[in-house]
Amino acid sequence: MSLEVFSDAWARACAVAINDNPSYRAAAVTWEGSILLHIVASDPGSERRVYLDLWRGECREARSGTATDEDAARYILAGDHAAWHQVLTGVTAPIxxxxxxxxxxxxxxxxxxxxxxxxxxxxxxSAASVRASFPGVA
Amino acid sequence: MTARSYVTTSVRGLRHDSPPMRLWHKSKQLGVWDPRAIDFSRDREDWTRLDAQERDTLLRLSSLFQAGEESVTLDLLPLMMVMAEEGRLEEEMYLAAFLWEEAKHVEVFRRFLDEVADEHGDLTRYHTPSYQVVFGDALPTAMGRLRHDRSPVAQAEASVTYNMIVEGVLAETGYEGYHAILARNGIMPGMQTAVTYLKRDESRHLAYGVYLLSRLVEEHGDPVWDATQQRMEALLPPAIGVIQEIFSSYERMSFGLKLEEFLDFAMRQFQARMTRIARVRTEGLGEWEAGDP
Structure with a gap:
């Protein structure tokens, strides 16, 4: 069964995948801080956010987020549905x-x-290893 | 013995409207400047009035440019040989001008070091780890590979390294910042003139690089496009690392330089070029055949 991207269930599945990924653990030893991933849409109802609390190679918390998480997040990355689809399916590298x-x-x-x-x-x-559906992306 | 064929004595002739020939014609008009003709007398006076950190900042940047220009001069030849062997006369002609211009860039920075900074010592202390990765390893490896591997993917990886990363992200951004330092502070008119010429030359080199990558993507499709993206992905961190390491060398930057300003410029330029190359995948080379360069 696939989970809708940026849903709470998808975020939690991503946290498990992140914590099971030894390459992430090794690469992220100096990463300290939370990140908010934001799907921007012209229709506010289609906007989605995911909040990830990442600390030295570990994902301590992952959940769907809201605009109120923006203050707590150290970084916010925003893009439309198509951009996130490309990144989360590995077509385009984040950088x-x-x-x-x-x-x-x-x-x-x-x-x-x-x-x-x-x-x-x-x-x-890690996120791409979670079977996901991308509503609104052809 | 088989008779050799010549494009210039055939019905084909020279393709003056092709992008490399348009760049060749521009080079003959805009690339003709003599590093020896630049007057550095005011620059020397200005140099002596700078404080120690300002001098160190300019010396650091100049040393990075000097070694960078030497690298691109030494490493370009295998690409010219590929074009020659593929019978791309117009591209080889433009690359000859390209190489001549790079050699002049080497000369002008050495003049600056000798006559303005009066610096004759070893400057490798300024060549930080990321700089070594890009100029000491990635560039000569990618260009040298063309001697035995002329595949489209090898050509694309060489062009990404040389044109998009070294010339695009690093040289163009660096010269923009360097010129801004001198112009904003009203110092070193000789070097301001030199950097104006350099920027103009580099813009043609970059146009050629974008054309080459566009042509390779159009001719060979996804394998080249994928290799282009992967190479950029691999080299962007050390390239941006070069810029970061300049800034992290000083507690407080001289001349009001701001890291974000450099990165924003690099990103904007990179984005415009990548968008143009990506467009070839859906629209072909039509735009290149019709318009600039």
């Missing part, structure tokens, strides 16, 4: 999506994120 402007860093900076490119990649590898 390429950011450099191409498909994903935008709306909180935090590229300079802060760059040393963590490999952990971002492994994070996506």
């Amino acid at each position: 390429m999506a950011i450099m191409m402007g498909k994903l935008r860093i709306t909180k935090g900076s590229l300079a802060e994120l760059l040393p963590h490119v490999e952990s971002a990649k492994q994070l996506v590898v």
Whole structure:
């Protein structure tokens, strides 16, 4: 059964996959801080957020988020459904999506994120291992 | 003995409207400047008035540019040989101008070091770990591979490394910042002139790189596009690392330089070029045949 991306169940399944990924653990030993992933949509009802509390190679919490999580998140990455689909299916690497402007860093900076490119990649590898459905993406 | 065929004595002739020939014609007009003709006398006076950290910042940047220009001069030849062996006369002609321009860039930075900074020592202390990864390893390896592997994927990986990363993310961003330092502070008019020429030359080199990658993607499709993306993904972190390591060398940057400003510029330029290459996948090379360069 596939889970809808950015749903609470999908976020929790991602946390399990992240914590089961030794490559993520190794790559993310210096990562400290929470990240909010945000699907931006013209219709506010289609917007989605996922909040991930990541600490030195471990995902301590993952859940669907709301706009109120923006204050607590150290970084926010935002993009439309198509951009997230490309990233979460491994078509486009996170760094390429950011450099191409498909994903935008709306909180935090590229300079802060760059040393963590490999952990971002492994994070996506973990998330991509969760069978997911992408509503609204052809 | 088989008779050799010549494009220039055939009905084909030279394709003056092709992108590399348009760049060749521009190079003959805009690339003709003499590093020796630049007057550095005011620059020397300005240099002596800078404080120690300002001098160190300019020396660091100049040393990175100097070694970078030397690298791109030494490493370009295998790409020219590929074009020659594939019979792409127009591309080889433009690459000859390209190489000549890179050699002038080497000369102008050495003039700056000798005559303005009066620096004759070893500057490798400025070549930080990320710089070594890009210029000491990735660039010569990707370009040197073309001597024995002329596959489209090898050509694309070489062009990404040389044009998109070294010239695009690093040189163009670096020259933009370097020129801004000098212009905002009203110093070193000779070097301002030199960097204006450099930026103009580099913009043609980059246009060629974007054309080459576009042509390779159009001709060979997904394998080249995938290799292009993967190579960029692999080299963006050390390339941005070069910029970060410049900034992390000082507690407080001289000349009001801001890391974010550099990164934003690099991202904007990178994005525009990638968008243009990606467009070839759906629209073909039509835009190149019709318009600039």
